Amino acid sequence: MPDLGFLSASHDGSIRLWAQSGEVLLEMIGHTSIVYSVDAHASGLIVSGSEDRHAKIWKDGVCVQSLEHPGCVWDAKFLESGDIVTACSDGVARVWTVRDGMIADQMEIDAFDSLISQYKLSRKKVGGMKLDELPGLDALTLPGTSDGQTKVVREGDNGVAYAWNMSEQRWDKIGEVVDGPDGVGDRPILDGAQYDFVFDVDIGDGEPIRKLPYNRSDNPYDAADKWLLKENLPVAYRQQIVDFILQNSGQKDFSFNPSFRDPFTGANAYVPGQPSHAAATPAKPLYKHIPKRGVLVFDVAQYDGILKKMTEFNNTLRSDPANTDKSMTEAEVSRVGAIVKILKDTSHYHATNFADMDIALLLKVIQAWPPAMMFPAIDLVRMLVLHPHGASLLIKHVENNNDLLLDVIKKVTEDSALPANLLTTVRVLVNLFKNPSFHYWLQRHHSQILDAFSNCYSSPNKNLQLAYSTLLLNYAVLLIEKKDQEGQAQVLSAALQIAEEEGADVDSKFRSLVAIGSLV
Template identity: 30%
Template sequence: MDVENSQYFLSQQFAVHTQGARCVDVNNNVLISGSTDKTVKIYSFIDNKYEMISDVNFFDDYVYSVKVNLKGDGFFVGSKDTHIYVLDITGSPSTTLSGHTGPVCSFSQIDNDTLVSGSWDGTARIWDLREGKEVRKFEGHSHAVTVLGVMHLDLLVTGSQDKNLNFFRISTGEKIRTVKEAHTDIIRQIAFIEDVGFLSASNDELLKLWTFDGDLMQQLTGHTAFVFTCACLSFGKYVSGSDDQSIKIWNDSTNIQSILHPGTVWSVTVNNRNHDIITACSDGSVRVFTTDPSRKAPAIEIEDFEKNATVSNAKGPQGLPPDELAKLPDVSQLNQFQGKKEGELKIFKNGGVPEAYSWKQAEQRWEKIGEVLSTIPKKTYHGDEFFAAGDYDYIFDVEDDSGFTKSIPFNEGDNPMEAAEKYCAREGISRANIEQIRQFLMKNTKYHQNQGNQKKPQQNIYAQQQVQQQNKSSIYFPLNQFQYYEQKNLEGLKKKVLEFNEALKAENHPLHLVEKQVIYFNTMIDMLEKTNMYHTSRLNYNEMEVFTVKLINWPKQYMLPIFDLFRIFALHPQSDALFSGVDSGLHYFTVICGGLMSEENNDVTKNVILKILVNLFNQTSGRYGIYKHHKFIIECIQRLRDNQNANLQTTLATLMFNISAEYINNQNHSVDAVTAYVNEIIFLIQKEKNAENLLKYLIACGNFALKSANTAKPLIKIGLSFYQPQINDAKINECLNDLKSIL
């Protein structure tokens, strides 16, 4: 099809993702999209249109990159959990490629048996797909790496946050050249341009065309925000997508068409069979644009899409600032403006509020669509120890220096200073960052418009509980702030591990640490000591292997300090990767639960192991792993509930409390799981004589009762109907009365 002078228009829309559509790819009329909703969708071009044929939802973390393989009979999926999943044409996983230590954000397949990947760990890697193994690693980048492999030139081109373009020999790994400061900001994507070279997209709002020798040929200027994505349409013709909520179509360096979207365009791809453009948008939709008039979407659908896009762009990320608002015509001037075509949109101000109007050609009048700055759609946040679970006006995703996305929830009327303080406290970063974060929140919300009508600042989690006690009929429930075991003696732990390693070495045991691995172990200890650097510190692949391959598999008699190391590591963000993936850390839960049920372990060891489970609630994947493997957890609780060790019983009470707190945020537990947990709590209440432990169990009952009226509430009501505490304690009596009142 000749696309040189053809205009693109909307053909199809798929509102299939519940969060932003982050990536999309097409090949041989097979299409795949991925999202931060932790799913991918597969589509096929059938009878002149795309149809979704599969919903793949086994992932445990965000999907950042997708690729249809060269044969068109399978897929590659890159996840925040650091893994590459190889899927067959139905979406079923056939294998997993492991090696990256950060989210996988970029793919380039150079032949049927070879894949190149880029990651937030600052590396590009080549994989042998026949063997499922890593062949070569390319280092020397800064954070997220985008890749392009060209087999016939034996060439790999990479770009990253260091703004440089790097050129390597695929066959040897040799770096050929570097173009320093190829862009003035992060390089987001590199796209192959046949017979020419490649196109690069950057946060500096530019696209640049390069030869494979690294010579700059053209610069494409027109976007007004970060350019995240680009692709080739035909010789001399390209398409790009941006945070300015548009795609732009280029003929050489001239922008010949722009198509607004209702949100950020994260990814674009081109179907080379029919030159369709497919986009992945932050509103959760995948859209197809075509030059074929027979496949044009109905006029009413196109009109609705254009209206939504226009209104969304008028809103912008923070609404119209006062100076832009002042430039708008007043609604009293409505009749002074003549529309030119049906559906034309125009913004007027009405009492300081921007309003969108659509032109009705037949009636020669403007029709109000709605307020541009109307209520912001709420977004749901899962909650953590500093920010309560619930709906928020904004959830800002921040890619920090550790290469992970961190969220800041914020409501109109909240105090930006307090939100910034909470964020710094949660991430363990310096308070010197507070002012920068406060300014960001003020700039990207309507705070500057609402200061005169501001709510009272939110208090910390403990103060919130006091306010709750004053203003709600329930004093103690719900309470969803997790408790952890954070104390550590890393020097003593290190000494004991090295002592045991010498014993294993003397036995010539295959799992003893060699000299280099001892250095890697010491690196892990040093990292865990520096709590204030948890947000950026990470172990590399070899350092992680010391823990995941060797230490965790030591003989049982040497495992006590290893379990304690696991407990401490569970509080570090990198531990989240252990429980990501298809099986949600099944191997580690087998080790943990096996240790708890082993008759060979004494109570001290079992108490340390139980504390690992408590601390797993600190990470998203850890919490999900406990949810997914609840049958193991329940079996462990049943084995331990009659244990007479006081310390172990205190840890068990803390675990049950954390399970109930997680249920406040995630009510997906099966009826069987809720029933089992509640029955165990009721059993433990009847025998508990420690006031602190008993209070935790009673609060756990309240949490379950509030969120599971049909399952937990009746069980608790019956189980506690004749209960009389064995402890005369004012708090216990108050909490018990409070619990009975909600039952």
């Protein structure tokens, strides 16, 4: 990449951008198998091809789109036009475009989709058997023979596990089965690693399906802790996740292995009802949660609720003669709807752009509207910073003498600060860590930002506590990377306040402890 360095594709599923001096500038994680090729375009986009059957498009280190293929993607290259050509193991070269006039007709698109489905069906195995060999739903008309007996049946393109409930004489659905531990070569892969199980977990509330990996040799409590932290979920779910793992992996009678060694002390595990084991030879510490690598973000939004609230507030201002001049025009309201439409379409983030006026409009609303009405616009900015082009436009408003983000921070933290404004603003700051372009700004203003929100640790609002502790955790990751010892000391002090706060939420304490562990 001119003026930056060079790219490498790796056997571990990662792509790296290197400086000519040999320093790693950026690491891109997303492929689940060997990456065979990587290429860059003058626009700044990067494309990679992998054995996981996907060509991925990257912008500013973030995967903005995945192009699925009916086989391994041996090579992927940009054409001068910005189109992408891929070479697949099925012997076909394909050209991918965002230009409307060049897109294939619907018949060809349908044929390609059918090819993908057929490939998946032919390759998919469940418990060591081919999917098309599994019985259909009619197999559930026959009663089970013992309580807890499991049966896997075919539902569309998936294998679904059921367990026999003897007391109620019915089959209870367990969930989709990706694969079992039989047949090492066919074990499911997630994030470049093979597992005995990869469960689909639906936590509801409109959240996306999460992937939960697990090996039979794992301690289910450790697996649950690690997964909850990775997925940015409350620690309160821990026992539910452990029960889910034990039920779906057939380990209902799980007990700790007496040969277990505590990773911190090297001692044996404590088993209730038995004498304590003597301390073993100290083992090399194996820390599962520290140091924290990568940042957390708040990437789920109720867009319909945000639009509804902004429209409601705008109508209130418009009907008030003293505030009519602060309300949005019909054209501006329409533009907010267009912004939301772009943000909802995450699969086309690499090809969608905002206008400068879009950022200016949201910032104007935040600056002009009364404090009690600011939070939905701030929440929209929270999601906008996760869009590559949106983030690149926003940073223009913070890299000059008129730093509008600092102005917003000052406004929301003034006397009688409202929890909704504090919550949405802290979440904006948390999401800024996702884009490397903001790292310098975040480091430069870390003291000012942490001081401004220092009282959040004792807030009765648990969501605000969690957002603040996440901000500290992200700052710990960044400042460790930047070797900023002064900044690390301030983050450590703030994290200790949360850890020592009796009324702090358990999830907030957990993240503060991860930050402390990473820093020390």
